[in-house]
Amino acid sequence: MSKKTVAPKESNRYLSSKESSLFKELLSLYEAKQLKKGLKAADQILKKYPEHGETLCMKGLVLVHMGRREEGIELVRKGIRMDLTSHIVWHVFGLIQKGEKKYEDALKSYTQALRFDKENMNLLRDVAQLQTQLRLYDSLVETRYMLLRLRPTARQNWIALAVAYHLSGNLAEATKVLVEYEKTLKNVPHYDVEHSETLLYHVRVLEELEQYTEALALLDVSAKDRAIVDKTAIMEIRARLLSKLRSAEAEHAWKVLIEHNPECYDYYKGYMSNQGLNLDENPSEALVILREFSRQLPKANVPRRLSLSLASNEEFQALAQPYLLSGLKKGIPSLFVDVKSLYVDHAKLRSLQDIAESIRKDTTPDPSSAPSSTSTEPTTYLWSLYFLAQHYSYLSEYSKAMELLDLAIAHTPTLPELYTCRARTLKRAGDFFGASCAMEDARLLDGQDRFLNTKSAKYRMRAGLIDEASTLLGLFTKKDAPSPGADLEEMQSLFYLLEEGDAHQRAGRLNLALKKYTAVQRVFDDYEDDQYDFHGYSLRKFTINVYLNMLDWEDHLRSHPSYIKAALAASRIYVDVFDDPKLASNNVDGGGTDAEKKAKKKAKKAQKEKEDAAKKAAATAPTTSTNEDKGLDVPYKDDDPDGMKLLSSPEPLTLAAKLLQPLTTLAPNNIDVWISIYDVAIRRGKHLQAVQALARARALNPEHPELHVRIIHAKLSASTIPEPIPSPSGPVFTETLDKILPEDISLATFNSQYLQNHSTSAKAVLAAAQASRMMGTPLQEVEDLIFTALRDEVLLDIKTALEISGFLKKIKSLRVDELHKALDAKFIMSTAFKTPEELAKIREAVLTTNASSGNDRPDNDTMPVENETELGRVEAGGSA
Incomplete structure (x- = not known):
């Protein structure tokens, strides 16, 4: 009887x-994504060596790729316990952790390997x-040097080391x-894109x-030798280097x-800067130069538009008249958006x-008179009406804007x-239903336009x-998607x-x-995770400059x-729920009308039936499907479709603080961010963070209404600390806190002084009322204070009224209906303050x-190609 070989x-x-040969084959099968064969090979090895750690890990990795995630991870953990000194088991574990987006843990596993x-x-x-993903750049240098x-x-x-x-x-x-890298190169062909990108990167570093002289020399030599492709x-x-060297050639x-691109603003600003001119400080000299460019490039729009920003009085009038007339004759829809920034100057507005x-x-x-077929006046008239309607709408003169639009629609109803x-x-005037109907009328003029569909x-x-x-x-989303919203969320539609x-x-x-x-937060997490693959890809493809720009953007x-x-909206909800936990219990049924609740229950039932059908189909699927590679990345699983787990979180303030934390450095000039940070910090007992x-916020705008309320809140909170x-x-x-509001000034005095200083601001009236209520002022006095916002001299808009x-x-308050009645009379075009019956x-x-x-869903076969990406135009164009 032969002696059986046993592992030590x-x-x-x-x-x-x-x-051992079978294990090498297993590795090759995994690399080739032949999962079914790889699983079979692993089972053959484990049949004889059931405690072989590396095989256990590889089998677990294969199972994860096949979609059997839990089973696979358990095998990987078992394999690690069986062989703690194998680089393969740690490498596999790192791959699993990387798929779960646990980058720090994955790095630890790789370091162990x-x-x-x-x-x-x-x-x-x-x-x-x-290391690049985690921005551990010092360690990255060592790793790249080793490679x-x-x-x-x-x-x-x-290139990676550089x-x-x-x-x-x-x-x-x-x-x-x-420099050392370029010495190793031999016989580089002309118009080699990878070499071109490397040289441009070298110039960028210099x-x-x-080292502007060296950078310019390298650029000129490379351009002369046709080594750099991008002209x-x-x-x-x-041009930029010559300007920095103060060369006469600049x-x-x-x-x-x-002349290469007369519509690029940066080129004109670069030229002005080279001449030692600042557009804000030297408008007269800059205007002379821009006028010369307008003469040399009569079709260029940029020098004429820049001139409008710099000119004033009669000179502005002389420049603006032909600019507007040209835009209206051409029928440029975005003309008003183009000149709207000039409205900060009241004289230019007029x-x-x-x-x-x-x-x-x-x-x-x-x-x-009979219309002429060659005349441009009818279209000029139409676009002038459109421009003026936008103008008066922007100035809150809604009735005048609507009159002009009625004339324009009567002229050209299509x-x-x-x-x-x-x-x-109508939206600005507070008639949200009328605005919806008007936008639907626009959509019906072109049912295949995704932009109009999205706006409606x-x-x-x-x-x-x-x-x-x-x-x-749903007219423009996938037909087989669970819902239009699910498809739009998958497409990361932020709007x-x-x-x-x-x-x-x-x-x-x-x-x-x-x-x-x-x-929305998850979309940005995905953006952050998506950069991972580019750390290797961009260096392989030598797209270095774009890669560095991407890292800065990330x-x-x-x-x-x-x-x-x-982040601000979510944090406010978390704060409200913390202040009043009943809000979470009030939403336990998801809120909404009875019809909406019935529809929600019906949707849940349909979703469950769909999931059961999918499970049944998966169970009866042919065995060949086990070779499908489902990847390492953990698919997002929504186990909280109604958001009730989020709303009922035991630590709402912690979640709010996590959302706001990146904004302390990325949005330091946004006062709303600091006010929200205060709201969260003071409730968490982080008093120092709150007062900071x-x-x-006070450094940004000491008279901000929300800040006024928070200062009083902070003083009251400080007095109640046990x-x-x-x-x-x-x-x-x-x-x-004493620097912000000295002790010798009482809260009542501070509040009344603020109201006196801003008596014509409705937001200030609201802030004073909120502060009064916080200080325990009787309800009737607070109500009387609120109603002063209805006076004629107070500037009140729809948003503040709401x-x-x-x-x-x-x-x-029992005077809500009275307020609504007064607001309905004040905002004639608004429907926001109608009675529930109305x-x-x-x-x-x-x-x-x-x-x-x-x-009806439009026929996709006849959909114009230019509309294929129109769904995103609303996000690029901003809120309308």
């Missing part, structure tokens, strides 16, 4: 030659990518690496080192750029209004822009017609998530609002307005109109 007890890594295999190229590359030492013939290793030095701030070493980049960098270089009115008067068609302007005007859905949400908006959005979140919040459905705001990712808006937030705040936080808190109404409801009738009328218009 001290090692579970021993395999016989047959199983490197302890047992220090020169493994695959491990080192993965470690370098994780270069192991394989100096690989070009990307040289980039690592660059990211760590050591530009001198980055330059040395690039420029950042302020525009050559011209831009050359002026010519900027002129060449302007001048533009007079010019537009004059053009309108001069082009008004004479009904007694122009969608007229109806979108009507919708915007957006306005329906603002009118509270969420289900109807979802139906409309949709924010608008629906706002709509739910206005309706009091805080759970669903919080769900949408959290989805570092400032959460400064995006959509994230800021979602108040100080930052025990003194321990040092060193306590003295700093007290000292800073906030005042919300405040009265919050303090359970609103129900208006809503029913809108729903009837929408139903009769029809929402």
Whole structure:
């Protein structure tokens, strides 16, 4: 009887030659994604060596790829316990953790693997990518240096080391690496894109080192040798370097750029800067230069537009008249958006209004004369009406804007822009239902236009017609998606998530609002995770400059307005729930009307049936499907469809603080951010953080109404602290708060002085009322104070009026109906303050109109190609 070979007890890594070959085959099968065969090979090895750690880990990895995640991870953990000194088991565990987005844990696993295999190229590359993802640039330099030492013939290793030095701030070493790399190159062909990108990167590093002469020399030599392909980049960098060197050639270089692209603002600003001119400080000299450019480039729009920003008085009038007339003759829809920034100067505003009115008067068609087929006056008249309607709508003169739009629609009833302007005007006036109907009229003029479809859905949400908006959005989303909203969320449509979140919040459905705001946060998390693959890809493809720009963009990712808006809205909900836990229990059924609740139950039942059917189909699927690679990344699983877990979180303030934390550095000039940080910090007992937030907000705008309320809140909170705040936080808190509001000024005096100083501001009246209520002022006095906002001399807009109404409801005032009646009389065009019965009738009328218009899905085969990406235009163009 032959003696059986047994693995030593001290090692579970021993395999016989047959199983060792089988294990190598397992690795190859995994690399080739032949999962079913790989699983079979692993089972063969484990049949003889059931405690072989590396095979257990590889089998677990294969199972994870096949979608059997829990089973696979358990096997990986078991494999690690069986062989703690194998680099393979730690590498596999790192792969699993990386798929779960646990980058710090994955890096620890990879570092552990490197302890047992220090020169493994695959491990080192993965470690370098994780270090870049985590911004551990000093460690990245060491890893990249090791990779270069192991394989100096690989070009990307040289570039990767230079980039690592660059990211760590050591530009001198980055330059040395690039010089040494370029010495190794031989027989580089002309127009080699990868080499071109490397040279441009080398020039960039030299420029950042302020070695302008060397950078210019390298650029000129490379351009002459046709080593750099991008001609525009050559011209831009050359002009910039010549300016920094104060060379006489710089002026010519900027002129060449302007002739190359006369519609680029940066080129004109670069030319002015080279001449030593600041557009704000030297407007007269800059105007002379811009006038010369306008003469040389008569078709260029930029020098004429820049001139409008610099000119004043009669000179502005002379320049603005032909500019507006040209835009109106050409029928440029965005003309008003183009000149709107000039409205900060009241004189320019009046001048533009007079010019537009004059053009309108001069082009008004004479009904007694026959129209000429060659005349441009009818279209000029139409676009002048459109421009003026936008103008008066912007100035809150809604009746005048509507009159002009009626004239324009009577003239040309088929122009969608007229109806979108009507919708915007009605929205600003407070008639959200009328705005929705107007935007629907625009949509019906071109049913295949995704932009108009999206805008109509957006306005329906603002009118509270969420289900109807979802139906409309479904015209252009996937037919097989669970819902239009699910498809839009998958497409990371920020405008949709924010608008629906706002709509739910206005309706009091805080759970669903919080769900949408959290989805926005998840979109930005995805953006952050998506950069991982580019750490390797960009270096392989030598797209270095774009890659560095991307890293900088990712570092400032959460400064995006959509994230800021979602974070602030979500944090306010968390604060409200903390102050009043009943809000969470009131939303336990999801909120909404009885019809909405029934529809929600029906949708849940349908979703459950769909999931059961999917599970049944998966169970009866053919075995060949086990070879499908489902990837390592953990798919997002929504186990809180109604957002109730979010709303009922035991630590709402912790979640709010996590949302706001990135904004302390990325949005330091946003006063709303600091006010929200104060709201969260003071409730968490972080008194020092709270008072610092108040100080930052006060530095930005000491008269801000919300800040006024928070200062009084902070003083009241400080007086109710049961025990003194321990040092060193306590003295700093007290000292800073006393600087903001000295002890010798009473809260009542502070509040009355603020109200006197801002007696014509409705927001200030609201802030004073909120502060009074906080100080225990009787309800009747607070109500009387609120009603002073209705006086004629007080500037009151729809948004503030709605906030005042919300405040009265919050303090359970019995005069809400009286306020609504007064506001309804004050805002004649608004429907926001109608009685519930009147609103129900208006809503029913809108729903009837929408139903009769029809929402048939457009034929995608006949959809114009140019509209394929129109769904995102609303986000790029901003809120309308």
